Amino acid sequence: xxxxxxxxxxxxxxxxxxxxxxxxxxxxxxxxxxxxxxxxxxxxxxxxxxxxxxxxxxxxxxxxxxxxxxxxxxxxxxxxxxxxxxxxxxxxxxxxxxxxxxxxxxxxxxxxxxxxxxxxxxxxxxxxxxxxxxxxxxxxxxxxxxxxxxxxxxxxxxxxxxxxxxxxxxxxxxxxxxxxxxxxxxxxxxxxxxxxxxxxxxxxxxxxxxxxxxxxxxxxxxxxxxxxxxxxxxxxxxxxxxxxxxxxxxxxxxxxxxxxxxxxxxxxxxxxxxxxxxxxxxxxxxxxxxxxxxxxxxxxxxxxxxxxxxxxxxxxxxxxxxxxxxxxxxxxxxxxxxxxx
Amino acid sequence: xxxxxxxxxxxxxxxxxxxxxxxxxxxxxxxxxxxxxxxxxxxxxxxxxxxxxxxxxxxxxxxxxxxxxxxxxxxxxxxxxxxxxxxxxxxxxxxxxxxxxxxxxxxxxxxxxxxxxxxxxxxxxxxxxxxxxxxxxxxxxxxxxxxxxxxxxxxxxxxxxxxxxxxxxxxxxxxxxxxxxxxxxxxxxxxxxxxxxxxxxxxxxxxxxxxxxxxxxxxxxxxxxxxxxxxxxxxxxxxxxxxxxxxxxxxxxxxxxxxxxxxxxxxxxxxxxxxxxxxxxxxxxxxxxxxxxxxxxxxxxxxxxxxxxxxxxxxxxxxxxxxxxxxxxxxxxxxxxxxxxxxxxxxxxxxxxxxxxxx
Numbered sequence: 265x266x267x268x269x270x271x272x273x274x275x276x277x278x279x280x281x282x283x284x285x286x287x288x289x290x291x292x293x294x295x296x297x298x299x300x301x302x303x304x305x306x307x308x309x310x311x312x313x314x315x316x317x318x319x320x321x322x323x324x325x326x327x328x329x330x331x332x333x334x335x336x337x338x339x340x341x342x343x344x345x346x347x348x349x350x351x352x353x354x355x356x357x358x359x360x361x362x363x364x365x366x367x368x369x370x371x372x373x374x375x376x377x378x379x380x381x382x383x384x385x386x387x388x389x390x391x392x393x394x395x396x397x398x399x400x401x402x403x404x405x406x407x408x409x410x411x412x413x414x415x416x417x418x419x420x421x422x423x424x425x426x427x428x429x430x431x432x433x434x435x436x437x438x439x440x441x442x443x444x445x446x447x448x449x450x451x452x453x454x455x456x457x458x459x460x461x462x463x464x465x466x467x468x469x470x471x472x473x474x475x476x477x478x479x480x481x482x483x484x485x486x487x488x489x490x491x492x493x494x495x496x497x498x499x500x501x502x503x504x505x506x507x508x509x510x511x512x513x514x515x516x517x518x519x520x521x522x523x524x525x526x527x528x529x530x531x532x533x534x535x536x537x538x539x540x541x542x543x544x545x546x547x548x549x550x551x552x553x554x555x556x557x558x559x560x561x562x563x564x565x566x567x568x569x570x571x572x573x574x575x576x577x578x579x580x581x582x583x584x585x586x587x588x589x590x591x592x593x594x595x596x597x598x599x600x601x602x603x604x605x
Numbered sequence: 606x607x608x609x610x611x612x613x614x615x616x617x618x619x620x621x622x623x624x625x626x627x628x629x630x631x632x633x634x635x636x637x638x639x640x641x642x643x644x645x646x647x648x649x650x651x652x653x654x655x656x657x658x659x660x661x662x663x664x665x666x667x668x669x670x671x672x673x674x675x676x677x678x679x680x681x682x683x684x685x686x687x688x689x690x691x692x693x694x695x696x697x698x699x700x701x702x703x704x705x706x707x708x709x710x711x712x713x714x715x716x717x718x719x720x721x722x723x724x725x726x727x728x729x730x731x732x733x734x735x736x737x738x739x740x741x742x743x744x745x746x747x748x749x750x751x752x753x754x755x756x757x758x759x760x761x762x763x764x765x766x767x768x769x770x771x772x773x774x775x776x777x778x779x780x781x782x783x784x785x786x787x788x789x790x791x792x793x794x795x796x797x798x799x800x801x802x803x804x805x806x807x808x809x810x811x812x813x814x815x816x817x818x819x820x821x822x823x824x825x826x827x828x829x830x831x832x833x834x835x836x837x838x839x840x841x842x843x844x845x846x847x848x849x850x851x852x853x854x855x856x857x858x859x860x861x862x863x864x865x866x867x868x869x870x871x872x873x874x875x876x877x878x879x880x881x882x883x884x885x886x887x888x889x890x891x892x893x894x895x896x897x898x899x900x901x902x903x904x905x906x907x908x909x910x911x912x913x914x915x916x917x918x919x920x921x922x923x924x925x926x927x928x929x930x931x932x933x934x935x936x937x938x939x940x941x942x943x944x945x946x947x948x949x950x951x952x953x954x955x956x957x958x959x960x961x962x963x964x
Contacts, residue, residue, distance in 0.1 A: 339853055353733045355745065359704030359930035361778055361786075375778045377786040377934060379927030381854045383701035384903075392743055395703070401853065403926065403934060405780025415781065429709075431725040432755020437709065500691050500729050501751045507735055553734070578753065582707035584727045586755060 265290055265451055267436075267592070268428040270444040274366045274373070276332035276349045277472045279421045282366055283328040284308055287447060287466045294454040305479040308466040314459045322460040323486035323568070324453060324599060325477060325557055326446025326493070327470035330439065331581045333362065333402070333422035338413055342406030344376070346422060347397060350471030354397045356582040361425040364404055364416055374415060376402040376422065424583035434513070434589050441585040442494030443470065445575045449492055449596040458603040460488075470557055474524070477557035481564030488531065489561035489570045490602065492595060494587065495519075495554055497576035509553055510576040512587055515545030516594040519572040521552050524559030528569035535571055535598065542601045545594045549574065573598060606804050606944075608937045609785060611635075611797050612777040616787040619711065619772045621680030621697045622825045625649035628676050632796060632819045639803035640817065650833040651676065651819040655803060658810045661956055668813045668958065670951060671839035671916070672802070673830050673905045674795035674846065675823030678788065679929055681710065681771035683752075690758035691729070691751035694771060698824035702747040704930045706730050709774045710752060714764040722764060726752040726771070775931030783937045784863075790933035792823065794923055794940055795845035801944025802951070809952045813840075820905055830905035834912030840959070841878060841917045843947065846904035848896060848922035850935070860924070864936045865892035866943040867922045873902050873910055875917035877962045882919050882946070885953055891946040896922065917962065921946070 265286060275283040284306060291300040291310040299311045308328075331350030338344060344364070348354075358380045363373040378400055381390065402422060406412035426439040450464050463484050469475035481489070499511040510517040518535050520527050539546035549572075562570040575595050578586040620628030629649040636643050636653035643653040657667035679698030686692055692712065694705075705728045712724045729752075730745045752771065754761055775788025799817045806815070816837045821829030823846075834842065849855070850863040861867045868874075868882055886893035898920075901907050906920045923943055926934040 341851070341853075343853065353706075355703070355730075355733075356707035358706075359701075359708065359775075359927070359932050361932065375780055375786075377778060377780070377927070377932035379786075379852065379930055379932050379934060380701075380703060381852060382849055382928035382930075383699050383703075384928060385849060385855070385859060386701075391703075394742055394744055399854070403780070403786075403932075405782050405784035405934070407782055411781070429725065432753075433757065433760065435755030437725065437727055437755075496732065498732055498735060500689055500753050501687075501731055503731060503735065579707055579727060579729055580732075584707045584709055586727055586753060 267448045270448050271428045271438040271440050274363065274421065274423045275329055276421045276423060277329040277469045280306060280328040280468045287328065287451065290451055291454060303480060303483060305476045306468045307476045307480045309480060310454060310464040312458055312462045314461045315457060316459040319460045320487035323463045323465055323484055323489045323561065324450060325465040325467050325491055326450045327443045327467045327557065328447055329468055329471050331471050335416050335418060335420040335422060338409045339401065340409055342408045342412040343401035343403055344412060344416055346402050350581065352581055354400060355394055357400055358395060360583050362402060362422050363425045364402060364422050365420050374404045376404045379403055426583050436587055436589060437584055439583055439585060441577050441587045442580050445494055445587065445592050446492035449599065452596055453599055456600050456603045460603060462603065467557060474557045474560045477560035481560045485565040486568050489568045490599060491556055491558045491561060491570065491572040492599065493556050493572055493574040494577040494580065495549065495574035496580050497578045500578060507551065509551050510547055510549050512576045512578050513590055514547050516591055516598050517547050517549040517574040517576050519549040519574065522554050522556065522558065522572065523552065524555030525562040525570055527571045531569045531571045538601050538605065539598050544597045545590055546598065606801050608797060608940050609777065609779060611800065612785055612787055615793040616775060616777045616789060620677050621770055621772060622677040622822045624770055625677050625821045629819065632676055635800055636803065636817060639807065646836060648829045648832055649821045650829045652833060652836065653817040655806060655815045657812050657814050659812050661812060668840045669816060669837060670813045671816045671818055671834060671837045671842040672799055673818045673820050673842060673844045673909060674799055675792040675821065675905060676796055676819040677821050677824055679824050680773065683765055683767050683769040683771060685767060686762055686765055687751065688758065690756060690761040691753055692765065693751060694747055696747065699929055701929055702750065703744050705750050706745055708931065711772045711774060712752060712754065712765065713770040715766045715769050716764045724754055726754045729753045773931050784934060785937055786932040786934040788931040788933065790925055790935050791847045791928055794935055795847065797940050798845055798943040798947065801941050802947035805945060805948035806951065809948060811952045812956065813951060813954050815951055823905055827905045827908040831908040831912055834909045834916060838913060839916055842909045844904050844906040844909060844918055844920045845943065846922060847925040847928060849928060850924035850926045852926055861894045861896050863924050863926065864939060865894055866939055866946065867894040867896050867924060869896055869898050869902060869920040869922060871898040872900060873898060873906050873918065874920050875962065878917055878919045882950055885950045886946055889949045891942050
């Protein structure tokens with residue numbers, strides 16, 4: 265599947281159905297129906313036998329869900345009250361466009377905008393203080409509460425409206441790069457000539473606490489788990505070197521540790537050496553920050569050797585995530601080299 | 606007129622105050638089929654004349670009416686290129702820094718040759734987990750934010766000069782109930798009302814010469830309208846600008862409802878002309894709300910009123926939510942109703958329009 269389709273597809277945590285079915289069909293196409301299942305959490309699990317006997321079992325995962333908003337109630341004049349699903353800094357929401365509801369064969373999402381009081385009418389205090397999400401509204405143009413409620417039932421998912429846009433020198437501007445880039449690479453890896461007994465897992469609900477990965481890891485209990493992620497790059501602006509985490513455009517970021525897991529030292533070293541030997545652009549994630557499905561993988565059952573391989577993303581969890589095509593390709597190449605080496 | 610198509614077109618034009626070359630050329634083309642002559646003056650004002658269609662009874666010169674709505678937009682400029690290739694921003698007009706984080710912008714890079722190259726950029730900021738507890742509770746100031754062009758510093762330095770313009774991005778988005786949101790509804794939506802009026806007047810008679818003016822430099826002080834009023838030398842003027850529509854945080858008496866135009870009263874507006882406008886609205890069934898301005902209106906009225914020896918003015922406002930953001934939201938029906946009101950007002954101007962003005 266094209267990365268453009270994956271990034272523009274809508275799927276907030278708990279409502280991954282569009283991504284799930286797209287991913288499921290592609291897995292079936294590549295590996296056959298009997299090798300693909302959707303589990304009780306809504307993860308898509310695809311299985312491929314390895315070419316080597318008695319090889320360890322390997323699990324690769326990427327999450328399907330993205331951060332977004334959910335409609336919870338309505339003002340008298342027909343604005344939508346919303347809450348964030350996943351971690352969103354409310355400062356990135358002001359003056360942005362959203363899609364309310366999902367694209368389906370018989371339903372088009374509504375356009376919505378998130379406005380705020382005009383600068384002319386703000387007090388000095390307004391200018392300073394951050395507008396919390398309960399003072400931000402999605403405006404769909406409804407005339408009153410009844411119309412808003414009829415068009416947008418409670419719980420309706422809302423996603424950023426950001427067209428997939430390559431820009432600058434080899435960079436990509438989009439929504440949901442975290443973690444559709446991982447899904448994109450995982451789909452490409454279905455074709456790898458893997459030596460290992462391999463499970464490709466497209467997980468749900470990562471952004472609300474790695475709910476999907478926990479169940480999938482328990483079910484599969486792999487020997488080795490590789491997590492394909494999108495992670496924070498703080499590499500622009502006045503950020504001290506040590507706080508930059510990783511740099512967009514400088515290769516796949518290999519984590520020795522984050523807030524959720526510690527990479528198995530031998531696996532970490534193996535990944536570093538493999539990237540080096542194969543000429544794959546790579547970097548060590550410089551700081552212990554962020555958390556991801558590595559934790560679920562590392563500590564499911566009696567545990568697995570894990571390593572997290574990330575595409576650095578600037579302005580992550582905002583409508584305008586920026587990442588590098590070089591890094592997306594590097595994540596794929598490193599995983600492919602590992603499976604086929 | 607297909608108003609949404611017009612909004613899509615106008616939102617794609619760049620025209621910060623003082624730099625309206627592109628948008629003025631685009632607007633001039635819109636007026637050409639509807640008017641007798643169209644000129645663009647040295648401040649980029651578009652002045653489109655539709656001559657009187659019936660003569661005065663005594664052969665005296667037709668009264669001249671100037672209609673003004675501004676075409677310029679608030680924007681930013683490159684204030685500095687930082688060592689990592691990101692850009693610091695300065696302001697051209699009142700840009701609210703709250704709208705900027707994670708926004709996309711267009712950098713108009715002048716490069717070494719002066720040949721403008723448009724480059725997409727993203728506005729970034731220090732992420733919240735690296736901010737102190739206190740800073741996390743504050744909005745980002747413009748000085749804290751930067752534009753990321755997705756390029757290495759060397760490439761940026763070759764292409765971008767300090768002073769290059771940065772425009773906001775906000776395509777026209779269709780909402781429910783004939784409502785739409787885009788950048789620069791302030792005030793190109795009102796230019797849309799002028800076009801609606803010009804279109805309606807194709808099949809109506811009027812004894813006044815009508816000067817449709819898409820004015821410039823309003824966001825920095827109505828400077829374009831001032832020189833255009835000198836050029837036109839009107840007998841009276843009708844100004845169209847946007848005003849604030851009600852949102853949940855609005856205070857009493859500071860906003861008007863979204864779904865109909867409003868007329869301003871107060872010292873800068875000639876009260877008899879306002880009465881005439883209100884009567885026209887009533888006669889033709891145009892919903893018209895009112896609002897007040899105790900002195901300056903913050904529109905072209907402020908300078909047109911004192912151009913040359915003075916010009917009696919009326920001011921019509923299109924209500925808008927979220928002014929000076931990239932999601933300025935208004936009612937497209939109000940745009941066409943405003944045009945209809947204007948057409949009837951102009952067509953209904955009789956030779957004795959000025960007789961009772963001052964008593």
